[in-house]
Amino acid sequence: MPDSSSANAEIVGTVKTKAAKIEADLKRTDGNPTLIRLLTPSNFTARDYKLCLSRAFCGWYMPSADKQVTLEGEDGKGFLVNFYWRDSRIRGGWRAFASYHGLVVGDALVLHLVSPLMFKVYIVRENSSKEVGVNHGRLRSRTVNGEDGSLGVKLEENDDRNGLMDDDNDNVGSEPDKGFQRGSDSKNSKLPGSIADDDFDRVKRFEDFEIVANGSVIDDEDQLPELVKFKYYQLCRSQGSFLHQGLLEGLGAKIVAWMIDEVTSIAYAIRALSSSSQSKDLEVWEKKLKGFENLGMSVGFILVRLRKLACLADQATNRRARLVEEREAAEEELRVLEKQVGKAKERVEVLRGEIESLNGGSGSDSEFVALANAPW
Structure with a gap:
């Protein structure tokens, strides 16, 4: 057992x-x-x-x-x-x-x-x-x-x-101690002593994460959905800094929120790529990211990966084109060979017929018989 x-x-x-x-x-x-x-x-x-x-x-x-x-x-x-x-x-x-x-x-x-x-x-x-x-x-x-x-x-x-x-x-009804206070879900809640936009080390978890642009906190769900903010937080955490901290002064909250949304979408779209054949958007993404970088967005690490992917995609495209060219040449060679094989088959049939006629006593064989049977 x-x-x-x-x-x-x-x-x-x-x-x-x-x-x-x-x-x-x-x-x-x-x-x-x-x-x-x-x-x-x-x-x-x-x-x-x-x-x-x-x-x-x-x-x-x-x-x-x-x-x-x-x-x-x-x-x-x-x-x-x-x-x-x-x-x-x-x-x-x-x-x-x-x-x-x-x-x-x-x-x-x-x-x-x-x-x-x-x-x-x-x-x-x-x-x-x-x-x-x-x-x-x-x-x-x-x-x-x-x-x-x-x-x-x-x-x-x-x-x-x-x-x-x-x-x-x-017992969930007991009043929480002061340590609970920073978990408030209020739209306009602030951490005691708001974290400076260049002090990412103090961000220990998502609820500490505030997006501050030109002195304004971007926390409007209509401007930046919570899920996008969460993904952007992960992106910032991967680099240990606020990616937007170097943005030029004067950019409005809506523009900044849109840029963050675009950067986050591009970053996650890149990670979702499963084949070099899906790389048609790389050039568009690179142009957008370059524009954001010129405005002060720290997207260099995304651009580095994007350019490496573009290089690999180009290599794959070139190899694919070379293989297609070789395949077409091989197919043409095959067509020539098939044509030659067809002609050879026709010649074989003609020769087979001539051989059969000889075996049947016709043609040149009749001349042989006539000569053999002629009187002396």
Whole structure:
């Protein structure tokens, strides 16, 4: 009988491998933060349903305050859950999400942070060999203990006045200490002592990130959507500086927001390229980035990659053109050879006929017979 522990280890290894593949696909196509969680019995304790996140992940990407975040399954259904920043874990609403999706011990979740307060969740089943991946189709929900999807919490139906849903014995009503104050979601909230636009070292997480242009803070959702701001934050963090800090004076907030949107879109579009044949936009992107650079935007690192990609694309184009030329020459040579083969076949048929006529006693063979039979 096979060792059950070995079998379990093999299953866990398979689940982790599939989850890692999904994570790799997401990083290649999107670039937003991802986190893999393998579900254990502690995630389903009757008195304390919870999902623990990585403290390092939360330190980089999550708000330093108790917040409601959304878990959206592959079917597009969203669940509001409570995120507790001190514990780096999710509680209220997690039970409903887990029950709706029929999660069990051994399943794996790939949490994809698509916006500051929203995870897209990809599920890898412990007891299923079905391949799950980015855009590989939706996974059908399973039911637990005879319950159906009615446990799903519709976002628009949640009427929680306190901003956090009650969950079992969690006491979420206590007043937060002063450390929570910088997690305010107010549109016009400022950090105590606003971070200077050249002091990126003080930005430890997304909520610390302010875009200041010519003394004005750009925080209007209509000018710069939150997801774009989040991606721009990641772009700035990769360079350890505010990319817009060198912009010329006098540029309006709308112009700056548009430039940031364009730079972010180009940067992520570059990362999404999967073939040199998709490089038709490189020249357009380079012209835009050069214009932004002339206005003081720090986009040199993007231009460097763009030029390298353009060089590689040119090499691929030249090689492709050379191969096409060689193929056409080979095809022409083949046509000539086929024509010669056709003529040779015709000649073979003629010769075959002449040989057959000789074998039949006609032609020159009749002369031979006539001469042989002539009287002396």
